[in-house]
Structure formats: structure tokens, C-alpha cells
Amino acid sequence: MDINMTLIGQLIAFVVFVIFCMKYVWPPIIGAIEERQATIADGLAASDRAAKDLELAQEKAKSQLKEAKVQAASIVDAAKKHEAKIVEEAAGKAQAEKDRILAAGHAEIETERNRAKEELRAQVAVLAVAGAEKILERSIDAAAHSDILDKLVAEL
Amino acid sequence: MSSGAELTSQEYIVHHLANLKVGEGFMAVHLDSLGWSIFLGLVFLTIFRSVAKKATSGVPGKLQCAVEMVVGFVDESVKSTFHGKNALIAPLSLTIFVWVLLLNSMDWVPVDLLPHLIHWVSGIPLGDIYMKPVPTADPNITFGLALGVFILIIYYSIKVKGMGGFMKELTTQPFGHWSLYPVNFILETVTMLARPLSLALRLFGNLYAGELIFLLIATIGLFQLPVHFLWAAFHLLVIPLQAFIFMMLTIVYLSLAHEDH
Numbered sequence: 384m385d386i387n388m389t390l391i392g393q394l395i396a397f398v399v400f401v402i403f404c405m406k407y408v409w410p411p412i413i414g415a416i417e418e419r420q421a422t423i424a425d426g427l428a429a430s431d432r433a434a435k436d437l438e439l440a441q442e443k444a445k446s447q448l449k450e451a452k453v454q455a456a457s458i459v460d461a462a463k464k465h466e467a468k469i470v471e472e473a474a475g476k477a478q479a480e481k482d483r484i485l486a487a488g489h490a491e492i493e494t495e496r497n498r499a500k501e502e503l504r505a506q507v508a509v510l511a512v513a514g515a516e517k518i519l520e521r522s523i524d525a526a527a528h529s530d531i532l533d534k535l536v537a538e539l
Numbered sequence: 540m541s542s543g544a545e546l547t548s549q550e551y552i553v554h555h556l557a558n559l560k561v562g563e564g565f566m567a568v569h570l571d572s573l574g575w576s577i578f579l580g581l582v583f584l585t586i587f588r589s590v591a592k593k594a595t596s597g598v599p600g601k602l603q604c605a606v607e608m609v610v611g612f613v614d615e616s617v618k619s620t621f622h623g624k625n626a627l628i629a630p631l632s633l634t635i636f637v638w639v640l641l642l643n644s645m646d647w648v649p650v651d652l653l654p655h656l657i658h659w660v661s662g663i664p665l666g667d668i669y670m671k672p673v674p675t676a677d678p679n680i681t682f683g684l685a686l687g688v689f690i691l692i693i694y695y696s697i698k699v700k701g702m703g704g705f706m707k708e709l710t711t712q713p714f715g716h717w718s719l720y721p722v723n724f725i726l727e728t729v730t731m732l733a734r735p736l737s738l739a740l741r742l743f744g745n746l747y748a749g750e751l752i753f754l755l756i757a758t759i760g761l762f763q764l765p766v767h768f769l770w771a772a773f774h775l776l777v778i779p780l781q782a783f784i785f786m787m788l789t790i791v792y793l794s795l796a797h798e799d800h
Contacts, residue, residue: 386679388562389569393576393674393683400580401627401634401687408584409630411591412610415603418596 508536546666548758555650555754558677559669571670572677579641579674587637609637616787621794628793631691632786635684640782642680643746645673646774649767650753675746675781678739685739688789692734695796704799734792738785745781749774 512532546554558569590606599607613633621628654668674680696705709727710720749770756766 385567386682387565387567387569389567389573389677389679390683390686392568392573393680394686396573396577396580397634397684397687400584400638401631403584404587404634405627405630408587408591409610409633411594412587412606413614413629415594415596415599416607416611416614419599422596 504536504539507539508532511535551758552751552754554666554669555654556671556751557669558671569671569677569679571672572674572680575645575672576642576674576680579645580638583634583637583641587633609633613786617790620787620790621797623794623797625695625793625797627691628790631793632790635688635789636782636786639675639684639742639785640779642674643774643778643781646676646746646749646753646778647771648672650750650757671750673746673750675742676750678743681739681743682735684742684785685735688738688792689735692731692792692796695793699797700799734788738788742781742785745777749777 559571560567560569562568586602587606590603593600594603610633613636614629617629617632653670653672654665657663657668657670658665671677696708700708709731710724712723713726714720714723752770753767756763756770759766
């Protein structure tokens with residue numbers, strides 16, 4: 384084992400290399416590594432957050448859907464009720480109209496009949512008078528005997 | 540591959556364990572160890588710097604991914620052991636881990652490949668070519684690294700605890716009585732010195748032994764090929780493990796230096 388200046392040379396090279404490494408090699412590389420680690424950690428945290436958000440949104444959507452279904456059912460229910468009511472009302476109205484029209488018809492028929500009866504009576508009176516005139520072969524003073532004729536008409 | 544029929548096995552191994560050396564005595568320099576060491580350090584810094592320059596916190600490229608895996612691994616190791624705030628320890632650990640890993644990886648280069656390449660390119664006779672390409676199998680390299688770590692241990696011990704605190708730590712334990720303080724000091728100093736020593740010797744020992752076994756295998760003739768393969772496959776375990784141990788112990792020692800008793 385001979386120890387000589389090689390040792391000193393190696394020592395100097397060692398010092399120079401370590402200083403170079405400390406100044407120009409280590410900081411940029413470890414800096415890049417640590418920066419990337421931070422970025423990855425952020426990314427993972429963000430994806431975690433996003434997954435949680437998604438879950439929340441899905442839950443919200445589900446509950447909203449349920450609510451909407453309930454609402455829709457209640458609307459349909461109300462509509463059905465409303466429809467039934469409208470039909471009922473319409474039926475009631477139609478019935479009333481029918482009754483009214485029927486009543487009007489009946490009334491008209493009544494008045495028409497009365498009028499016809501009246502007319503008939505008058506004509507019968509005239510015919511009776513004319514018949515009587517012919518039977519009596521003489522003129523009867525219509526005016527003088529109108530009270531008798533009226534009585535006759537009323538008896539018809 | 541034997542480098543020459545005229546060499547005995549012993550001569551072959553000794554030749555391959557000799558460094559390419561210039562200078563004499565303590566002023567000598569192992570050009571192969573130090574050259575490969577600096578070259579591989581520059582490879583590490585070039586690759587990592589090119590990624591650092593284009594580092595994006597968005598979608599990373601394939602090279603950035605690979606580099607980030609290493610950086611993330613080192614960062615995790617540091618954070619699991621060292622709990623203070625220190626801008627040096629993490630890049631220091633990264634440098635140690637990747638650099639030592641690359642230095643150890645030279646063990647996978649076939650022992651005769653580089654000498655023969657040099658011979659083929661330059662025409663220098665094989666007997667004159669000295670090339671020991673595994674820098675961590677050279678104690679100068681591992682002690683150089685360990686000495687750097689040791690200086691940092693002392694520096695942070697004094698910085699965090701103060702000179703008084705550091706001396707108190709060296710003298711007042713494990714024995715609480717004042718008359719035993721010199722004994723404590725000796726014990727603690729040995730403990731202190733054992734740290735860089737064990738760091739350097741563990742790495743050197745493992746890689747030197749690995750290199751030596753490769754050389755031994757290279758002398759057994761035709762059957763060396765499957766054996767080389769097995770030994771290289773075993774080094775898939777040794778090479779990263781030794782780099783990791785060196786880094787981990789550096790972190791542990793520095794976090795001990797930061798602990799205030």
C-alpha cells in the first residue's frame with residue numbers, strides 16, 4: 384500500500400465535485416421532483432373533490448327526480464279531480480238546460496193549445512151563430528144577443 | 540487471456556496490480572487511478588448537470604426519470620437518517636453514491652482489455668503497460684474520499700457543538716469520573732479515527748479482493764470464461780452494495796456529528 388499524492392488529488396477532486404453537485408446539480412433536480420410531487424398531490428386532491436362532488440350531484444339529482452315524480456303525480460291527481468269536476472259541472476249544466484228547454488217547450492205547447500182552443504171557441508161561436516141564424520131564418524141582432532153568445536162560448 | 544507466455548502467474552498478477560505511476564515517493568501520482576476517478580466523476584456530473592439544466596416538473600424524459608430515481612433514492616436515504624437541516628449532506632451523498640458506483644463498476648472491465656487496447660493503439664510492449672483501472676482498488680482513492688468525509692465530520696462537530704462541546708464529547712464519556720478523562724479521550728479519538736479508516740478500508744478491501752480474484756481467474760486457462768462470468772455476476776451485488784454502504788455510513792457519521800448530547 385503506497386500512499387502518495389494521488390490521495391490529495393482525489394481529495395481535491397472530491398471537494399470540487401461535491402461543491403459542483405451542491406450548486407448546480409442537486410437543487411434543480413430535487414426542485415423539479417418536489418414541484419411535481421406537489422402538482423400530483425394537488426391533482427389527486429382535486430380528483431377526490433370531484434368524485435365527492437359527483438356523488439353529491441348524483442344524490443341531488445336522484446332526490447330531485449323523486450320530488451319531481453311526486454309533484455307530477457300530485458298534478459295528475461289534481462288534474463283528474465278537476466276533470467271530474469268539470470264533467471260533473473257540465474253534466475249538471477246540460478241537465479239544467481235540458482229541463483229548461485223541456486219546460487219552455489211544454490209552456491209553448493200549452494200556450495199554443497190554449498190559443499188554438501180560444502180560436503176554436505171563437506170560430507165555434509161564429510158557426511153557432513151562423514147556424515142559429517140559418518135555423519131561425521132571421522137575423523139575430525148579434526150585438527143584442529152577444530151576452531148569450533159569450534155564455535155559449537164560455538160553456539164550450 | 541494471459542498477457543504473455545513468458546510471464547508466470549505470479550508475475551502476471553503483480554504486473555496487473557501495479558499502478559501507472561509518475562514521480563517518486565510521496566510525490567508520486569497514480570495516473571490510472573486518479574485519471575479514471577476524475578473521468579468518471581466528470582461523466583457523473585455531465586449527465587446529471589445536463590438533466591438538471593433541462594429539469595422539468597412536468598412530464599420528465601427518460602433520462603430525467605432515471606436520474607430522478609437515483610436522486611429520489613439518495614434523498615430518501617438521507618431523510619430517513621439525517622433529520623437536521625443541511626444543504627450539503629444530500630448532494631454530498633449523491634456524489635459519493637454515484638461516483639463510487641461508477642468507480643466500482645470499473646471492476647467489470649475485463650482485466651486485460653485496457654492493456655491490450657493500449658498495446659493495439661500505441662504499439663507499446665504489453666510488459667511496459669501499467670493500467671489498473673479500478674480506482675477504488677487503490678487505497679489512495681478510498682482514503683481520499685474518507686479523508687474528505689472525516690474533515691466534514693470534524694467541521695460539523697465543531698460547528699454544531701462548539702469547540703468546547705466537541706472536546707467535552709471526546710473526554711467526558713464513556714466514563715463519567717474526571718480521573719478517567721484521559722482514558723476517555725484516547726478511546727473517543729480511536730473511535731473517531733476508526734470511522735474514516737473503516738470507510739476507506741472496507742471499500743478498498745472489497746474492490747481490491749474482487750480485482751485480485753479476477754486476476755486469479757484470468758490465470759486458469761480456458762475455463763476462466765464461465766468463472767469470470769460468475770464472479771462478474773456476483774459483483775452485481777458487491778458494487779452497488781459497497782457504494783451504498785459508503786454513502787449510508789457517511790450520512791450516519793455526519794448525523795452523529797450534528798447530534799448534541
